[in-house]
Amino acid sequence: xxxxxxxxxxxxxxxxxxxxxxxxxxxxxxxxxxxxxxxxxxxxxxxxxxxxxxxxxxxxxxxxxxxxxxxxxxxxxxxxxxxxxxxxxxxxxxxxxxxxxxxxxxxxxxxxxxxxxxxxxxxxxxxxxxxxxxxxxxxxxxxxxxxxxxxxxxxxxxxxxxxxxxxxxxxxxxxxxxxxxxxxxxxxxxxxxxxxxxxxxxxxxxxxxxxxxxxxxxxxxxxxxxxxxxxxxxxxxxxxxxxxxxxxxxxxxxxxxxxxxxxxxxxxxx
Amino acid sequence: xxxxxxxxxxxxxxxxxxxxxxxxxxxxxxxxxxxxxxxxxxxxxxxxxxxxxxxxxxxxxxxxxxxxxxxxxxxxxxxxxxxxxxxxxxxxxxxxxxxxxxxxxxxxxxxxxxxxxxxxxxxxxxxxxxxxxxxxxxxxxxxxxxxxxxxxxxxxxxxxxxxxxxxxxxxxxxxxxxxxxxxxxxxxxxxxxxxxxxxxxxxxxxxxxxxxxxxxxxxxxxxxxxxxxxxxxxxxxxxxxxxxxxxxxxxxxxxxxxxxxxxxxxxxxxxxxxxxxxxxxxxxxxxxxxxxxxxxxxxxxxxxxxxxxxxxxxxxxxxxxx
Numbered sequence: 001x002x003x004x005x006x007x008x009x010x011x012x013x014x015x016x017x018x019x020x021x022x023x024x025x026x027x028x029x030x031x032x033x034x035x036x037x038x039x040x041x042x043x044x045x046x047x048x049x050x051x052x053x054x055x056x057x058x059x060x061x062x063x064x065x066x067x068x069x070x071x072x073x074x075x076x077x078x079x080x081x082x083x084x085x086x087x088x089x090x091x092x093x094x095x096x097x098x099x100x101x102x103x104x105x106x107x108x109x110x111x112x113x114x115x116x117x118x119x120x121x122x123x124x125x126x127x128x129x130x131x132x133x134x135x136x137x138x139x140x141x142x143x144x145x146x147x148x149x150x151x152x153x154x155x156x157x158x159x160x161x162x163x164x165x166x167x168x169x170x171x172x173x174x175x176x177x178x179x180x181x182x183x184x185x186x187x188x189x190x191x192x193x194x195x196x197x198x199x200x201x202x203x204x205x206x207x208x209x210x211x212x213x214x215x216x217x218x219x220x221x222x223x224x225x226x227x228x229x230x231x232x233x234x235x236x237x238x239x240x241x242x243x244x245x246x247x248x249x250x251x252x253x254x255x256x257x258x259x260x261x262x263x264x265x266x267x268x269x270x
Numbered sequence: 271x272x273x274x275x276x277x278x279x280x281x282x283x284x285x286x287x288x289x290x291x292x293x294x295x296x297x298x299x300x301x302x303x304x305x306x307x308x309x310x311x312x313x314x315x316x317x318x319x320x321x322x323x324x325x326x327x328x329x330x331x332x333x334x335x336x337x338x339x340x341x342x343x344x345x346x347x348x349x350x351x352x353x354x355x356x357x358x359x360x361x362x363x364x365x366x367x368x369x370x371x372x373x374x375x376x377x378x379x380x381x382x383x384x385x386x387x388x389x390x391x392x393x394x395x396x397x398x399x400x401x402x403x404x405x406x407x408x409x410x411x412x413x414x415x416x417x418x419x420x421x422x423x424x425x426x427x428x429x430x431x432x433x434x435x436x437x438x439x440x441x442x443x444x445x446x447x448x449x450x451x452x453x454x455x456x457x458x459x460x461x462x463x464x465x466x467x468x469x470x471x472x473x474x475x476x477x478x479x480x481x482x483x484x485x486x487x488x489x490x491x492x493x494x495x496x497x498x499x500x501x502x503x504x505x506x507x508x509x510x511x512x513x514x515x516x517x518x519x520x521x522x523x524x525x526x527x528x529x530x531x532x533x534x535x536x537x538x539x540x541x542x543x544x545x546x547x548x549x550x551x552x553x554x555x556x557x558x559x560x561x562x563x564x565x566x567x568x569x570x571x572x573x574x575x576x577x578x579x580x581x582x583x584x585x586x587x588x589x590x591x592x
Contacts, residue, residue: 056356057472057551070395074421075336077393106471112358114351116397144470180337182428183387259338 002162003243003270005041006170007034008236009128010263011052011120014187016127017079023190023257030254030265031127037267038128043169045089046129046136047157049150049238050120051174051231055140059100059153062138063093063109073119084122089135092161096137099160100153105145120173128171137161137168139238147220147237154241170242172235176201176262178228185259193260200227201255201262208266211249227262243270274449277322277568279458279531280315281542281558283522284331284404285550286354286361288312291477294411298362304477311546311557312408318543318559319409322457323571326370327410327417328377328445329459332525333401334421337428339387340441342374343419345394354400360476365403370416373456376448377418384444386437391421405461420445422525431513431524438526442533449534455571458534460527464496465489465519465554472551485552492519493547493554500558503541505532519554540565 010027019028038046053060067086073079093109100107121138139153154170161168177197181190192198200223207216224232240247253265289297291304334341346369354361374390381388402419420441426434449456467486484490492515499508509532516524523529538560545557562568 054355056468057470072393072396074334074399075338075341077341077391077396078389081393081395110358112353112362114362115353115358116355118355180428182338182425184338184389 002158002166002168003170004043004167005038006239006243006247006268006270007038007128008172008239008264008266009034009124010175010258010265011050011123011173012175012258012261012263013073013076013079013082013119013123014258015263016082016123017076018187021187021190023188026254026256027263027265033253034265034267035128035130038169039133041169042167043134044166045092045161046134046169046171047154047161047242048121048124048136048171048173049139049141049154049235050118050124051141051235052118052120053138053140055142056144059105059107059142059145060140061093061097061107061109062088062136063090063111064088064115065090067115067117069114069117071117071119071122082119082122082126084117084126085132086117086125087132087135089137092164092166093137095160095164096157100156103152103156105149105153124171124173134169141231141234145234147232147234150234150237151241154238155244158242168242170239172239174235175230175258176204176227176264178230178261181260190257190259192257192262197227197262201264205252205255205264208250209252211247211269213246230261239268243268274452274454274456275568276446276449276458276535277324277455277563279460279535279560280409281528281556282315282405282409282459282461283463283555283557284333284401284461285463285553285555286357286400286404287476287550288408289363289404290360294407296364299360301477304479305482305548305550307546308548308550308555308557311548314545315409315557315559318561319457322561322563323455324415324457325454326373326456327406327415327459328420328456329402329405329417329461330420330422330527330530331399331401331405331461332422332522332527333399334419336421336423339389340381340423341389341391341421342378343369343398344371344374344390344392345369345396346371348394348396348398350397352398352400352403361400361404363403363407365398367398367406367413368416370418370454373448373452373454374418376452377420377445380444380447381441384440386440386444401461405459409459422527426524426526431516435512435526435529438529439533442530445530446534458531460531462525462527463522463553463555464493466522467520468552482549483552484549484554489519489554493556497544497547497556500542501544503539505537505539509537535560535562538562538565538567540567
């Protein structure tokens with residue numbers, strides 16, 4: 001198995017920028033536990049997919065060796081900026097471009113000074129790997145790719161890592177239910193915006209904890225539709241693809257709201 | 271100050287390809303040209319804008335997406351390098367712009383008074399989106415007129431199209447009130463493509479115009495139908511069929527700029543002047559103008575004073591804004 005660990009984490013800047021806000025503490029605590037698990041798994045690289053890195057042409061792969069800067073979120077600009085310093089495994093990234101292209105999915109690398117790095121990638125890397133110990137391979141979320149294409153892409157990426165004799169951690173960055181508060185709220189009173197969303201999230205988290213992949217497969221489409229799940233839960237498809245489809249359960253390190261939307265830090269048992 | 275007015279509105283789409291095709295010094299990638307019909311359309315629009323002599327340009331961009339409310343740029347001077355996340359090979363543009371913060375604050379306040387969630391963006395490190403920058407460059411490459419940048423709240427996507435566009439209508443009316451209250455002579459820029467069906471792969475030479483054509487014939491026919499109605503000044507009919515156009519042509523006007531602009535202008539039944547139409551990676555783009563001065567719906571600019579030129583006065587104003 002190429003994948004030595006796998007995590008699904010939220011990409012909302014709220015948790016990073018206001019970690020002490022009580023409703024967001026469970027997510028921060030979850031990130032802390034996941035960060036320890038990631039470190040213990042000692043990957044050679046992290047295969048990361050963020051729903052917030054949007055592409056519409058091709059599958060894009062980040063290939064700049066080092067990315068530094070300070071990003072300001074489009075919506076939460078009043079909460080401050082998010083400095084980042086990210087290293088990329090460019091050998092693996094370029095190999096992924098080639099392999100994914102060979103698998104029939106048009107792919108390109110991007111290597112540009114000041115290319116905009118999305119909030120989700122920054123949040124995940126800052127909270128999962130605060131010391132920047134592990135280089136990344138980052139793939140964009142092409143809006144026209146479905147879950148099957150996303151799984152295929154992730155599977156090819158994992159196989160490419162294996163061919164380079166590299167162990168990888170797999171990270172899918174994105175939210176759960178997507179109903180949000182559309183007006184400002186007192187952030188200390190944040191909660192999942194809809195009870196039905198909360199119920200759906202908890203049901204799916206239970207299935208993940210038990211590793212009920214069969215039941216999950218039958219319900220994800222309905223979950224995505226009814227709970228307005230972030231990008232149809234394609235970040236989970238990324239994880240499934242990279243770990244070969246199966247996992248033996250999961251640990252939910254943290255669950256909570258992000259201005260009404262659902263967020264969870266999940267570690268998969270491989 | 272009072273008695274401000276909107277003097278024109280432009281449909282001013284933002285494909286970064288147009289900047290790439292023009293090869294301005296601010297943009298790193300260089301091209302052999304391309305998309306000339308649309309760039310020449312913008313040349314005509316530039317000339318018209320020059321004659322209008324506005325105090326301020328307001329732009330509503332679909333690439334500054336906000337979930338909680340309508341946001342307004344609220345930092346006097348913004349600069350940086352804008353790299354398009356979708357087309358980084360074409361658009362890596364160094365920009366500097368001046369924001370008319372007083373008008374932006376007035377827009378924000380009027381929007382809030384009308385019941386919208388509205389917020390000022392005060393973070394000086396904020397990265398201005400490429401839609402705003404492309405539209406502004408294409409209409410006024412000199413960057414010598416202060417601007418107001420407005421986000422696209424995602425309400426037309428999160429709610430129904432109709433509910434979302436109702437919000438944009440309210441935003442437009444609030445914008446008009448703010449312009450009137452602050453005494454500005456303002457030009458509105460709706461940064462929207464029409465039919466948004468596009469190719470999924472880029473040609474090796476992006477500016478190879480032998481590869482450029484409408485992605486969808488049905489989308490093209492929709493664009494022609496909408497443009498023809500706009501040319502005839504049948505605004506009410508356009509807005510009657512707008513939701514159907516949006517659904518069937520995947521039209522980017524869904525994001526709200528077009529409705530915002532027309533609401534601000536009071537939905538005039540005024541023939542729009544088509545400066546040009548063209549496709550960019552298959553999407554339909556029209557550069558159109560509604561000149562309220564020519565139509566007698568707004569006052570002409572005062573003749574230049576005997577002393578400093580208008581351009582000089584504008585520069586002095588921009589300087590004072592810094």
